[in-house]
Amino acid sequence: MSETRTTTAAFPPGRYGHRREPRRRPVMPIVFAAVIAVVAVTLSIKLYDTYGRPDYKAQVIGWTDDTADAIVLDYTVRVPDSGSATCALRALTFDKTVVGQRQVTLHAADGSATITASTPIPTTQKAVAAEVVGCRPAG
Structure with missing residues (x-):
């Protein structure tokens, strides 16, 4: 009786480069986008209060x-x-x-x-x- 074995692929070292570690997302662009969004909403509310009263x-x-x-x-x-x-x-x-x-x-x-x-x-x-x-x- 023959046995079937599952094995992981073995790549020759150095032939396909090295595996990279997963990159962490930079925090600064996310913080910058959040600050811009808060400023835009605040400015919109202020402008509506000043100029946007249709009544x-x-x-x-x-x-x-x-x-x-x-x-x-x-x-x-x-x-x-x-x-x-x-x-x-x-x-x-x-x-x-x-x-x-x-x-x-x-x-x-x-x-x-x-x-x-x-x-x-x-x-x-x-x-x-x-x-x-x-x-x-x-x-």
């Missing part, structure tokens, strides 16, 4: 009295629940350089959902345009 809708009517040291911005703001809003305003030159900024808090009167305002924005030089950057709940 606070501002619309520019126009601007007047554009002098060397101020421009008056006329605008409306729709606020939910007849509340109040804090809006960021800015004045711009012809090449869109910001030459003045201001934050104002507006309160709705008599249960109105829309606030119409006219606000002067102090400038460092003559502005040719003004805009409402964004509005958010007052507070």
Whole structure:
């Protein structure tokens, strides 16, 4: 009776190179990716809180009295629940350089959902345009 034996392959030494030890994954790229993800999420939340409130809708009517040291911005703001809003305003030159900024808090009167305002924005030089950057709940 013949016996069958299982044997492992025997390779001649040096012919096929040497076996490598399994490599450990570097920790730094994983830590770097996690830090980038945390920063991206934090920045997204901050930007949404500042600019992404769809229930606070501002619309520019126009601007007047554009002098060397101020421009008056006329605008409306729709606020939910007849509340109040804090809006960021800015004045711009012809090449869109910001030459003045201001934050104002507006309160709705008599249960109105829309606030119409006219606000002067102090400038460092003559502005040719003004805009409402964004509005958010007052507070």
